[in-house]
């Protein structure tokens with residue numbers, strides 16, 4: 001489990017995270033969602049211990065924690081198998097576990113290739129295989145499927161579902177609507193470092209079903225408004241549309 005209490009992070013005079021509090025259970029995947037720069041990576045790095053919070057506390061039930069960055073960190077001189085063996089040796093992990101991960105991530109045909117000979121998808125699969133060697137209880141994933149081929153996406157998302165079943169606690173940064181629906185138990189939306197929403201997807205829709213985007217005739221600006229407020233609008237508007245799932249995935253639920 002992960003217990004985040006009132007966490008804040010400041011760089012100079014700018015707070016990039018503020019008053020973030022939530023609890024993630026065992027066997028739960030929380031999708032972390034928000035625009036670029038909303039603080040998602042900072043939050044994961046703080047939970048992993050890579051960054052120190054300026055204020056607040058993090059409580060974890062295990063020290064076995066893996067943070068998997070968006071860009072894989074691999075040793076360029078070593079082959080795929082040597083990369084796995086190197087990291088396994090550092091942690092006293094046997095060959096059986098390596099074999100298991102190679103097989104799950106379908107890496108058998110590529111074991112002799114160096115990282116620069118691997119596609120983006122294969123690199124990400126290798127990076128995940130390495131991170132999971134220690135059998136972490138807490139897994140923090142920073143956009144693991146962003147820009148990957150269909151097969152790699154499928155293998156990685158299936159792995160996340162497996163990990164969830166086996167009782168791991170997972171935070172998962174994503175911009176993909178299909179993945180949110182399929183994998184995440186709850187979503188946490190960050191906006192300018194603040195928690196905008198935490199709950200299930202059903203709860204999200206309940207909260208936002210009454211909202212629409214309205215584009216005004218005069219200045220062509222778009223605002224997020226409640227449906228019931230439309231009748232009181234004095235300005236002319238040219239366009240009204242409901243919020244799609246993509247809007248909140250990119251964090252665009254504020255006024256445009």
Ligand SMILES: Nc1ncnc2c1ncn2[C@@H]1O[C@H](COP(=O)(O)OP(=O)(O)OP(=O)(O)O)[C@@H](O)[C@H]1O
Pocket residue numbers: 011016034035036037038039040041042043
């Ligand atoms: N070392 C740093 N010094 C100063 N500002 C930083 C530093 N690291 C991050 N920031 C700022 O903190 C804010 C949050 O960054 P963060 O990377 O957590 O956002 P994000 O939601 O993960 O974005 P992205 O989707 O682009 O990865 C951004 O405005 C970023 O510029």
